[in-house]
Amino acid sequence: EVQLVESGGGLVQPGGSLRLSCAVSGFTFTSYEMNWVRQAPGKGLEWVSSISSSGSTMSYADSVKGRFTISRDNAKNSLFLQMNSLRVEDTAVYYCARNNPFFDPWGQGTLVTVSS
Amino acid sequence: QSALTQPRSVSGSPGQSITISCTGTSSDVGGYNFVSWYQQHPGKAPKLIIYDVSKRPSGVPDHFSGSKSGNTASLTISGLQAEDEADYYCCSYAGSSLYVFGTGTEVTVL
Numbered sequence: 001e002v003q004l005v006e007s008g009g010g011l012v013q014p015g016g017s018l019r020l021s022c023a024v025s026g027f028t029f030t031s032y033e034m035n036w037v038r039q040a041p042g043k044g045l046e047w048v049s050s051i052s053s054s055g056s057t058m059s060y061a062d063s064v065k066g067r068f069t070i071s072r073d074n075a076k077n078s079l080f081l082q083m084n085s086l087r088v089e090d091t092a093v094y095y096c097a098r099n100n101p102f103f104d105p106w107g108q109g110t111l112v113t114v115s116s
Numbered sequence: 117q118s119a120l121t122q123p124r125s126v127s128g129s130p131g132q133s134i135t136i137s138c139t140g141t142s143s144d145v146g147g148y149n150f151v152s153w154y155q156q157h158p159g160k161a162p163k164l165i166i167y168d169v170s171k172r173p174s175g176v177p178d179h180f181s182g183s184k185s186g187n188t189a190s191l192t193i194s195g196l197q198a199e200d201e202a203d204y205y206c207c208s209y210a211g212s213s214l215y216v217f218g219t220g221t222e223v224t225v226l
Contacts, residue, residue, distance in 0.1 A: 033213075035215070037162075037217075044119070044205060044217060044218070044219055044220035045154070045156075045162065045205050045207075045217045045220070046119075046217060047207070047214075047215040047216060047217055050213050050214075050215070052213070057213060059212065059213035059214055061117055061214075062117050063117075095161060095162070100167075101150050101209055101215075102150070102152035102164055102167035102168070102207070103152065103154070103162070103164065103207065104164035104167070104173065105164075106161040106162055106163075107161065108161055109161055
């Protein structure tokens with residue numbers, strides 16, 4: 001069974017940092033591009049970042065460029081999102097998703113709350 | 117990276133057909149046949165229902181269909197059912213490993 005399980009969310013103050021993780025199982029992780037997608041409370045979906053299967057190519061939405069860094073550990077079937085200089089508007093549920101180039105499947109999401 | 121434009125809400129009676137539009141530009145929807153659609157029920161993760169403009173993943177009912185003309189993609193739900201009440205999002209590849217989602221449409225079954 002294909003599974004994606006996010007972790008690492010929580011409450012952080014503006015300007016702070018947080019590292020999200022996504023543990024993957026049930027498919028050949030090294031064969032797929034992976035992504036982070038977020039959804040602010042009561043709002044729509046927003047693509048955040050993608051990383052190629054090898055980890056050599058990363059891309060970011062303008063809203064997070066320069067503050068967030070996507071990475072992966074192919075030996076541990078894991079995807080990461082390092083979030084620095086967090087803003088109130090980064091508050092959202094963050095989902096990891098496999099890309100093909102459509103997003104499927106998705107994890108259950110982890111909530112990040114940026115507030116003082 | 118502007119969001120694709122979708123109607124805020126669409127409604128229909130059981131058994132009716134509805135269509136949700138998704139308007140972008142020649143740099144995203146019009147430039148690639150990589151448009152996908154997602155269904156999201158409250159409190160749940162999104163679920164893929166259409167990919168590559170008009171293809172249905174296995175297990176997705178055939179009353180969902182997708183199409184594209186120019187810079188606008190469309191999702192049609194034929195024979196609307198109560199369980200189709202949800203939020204729907206389109207998504208398009210926008211080149212250079214970038215992606216953009218639509219603004220989302222709330223579907224109500226009357």
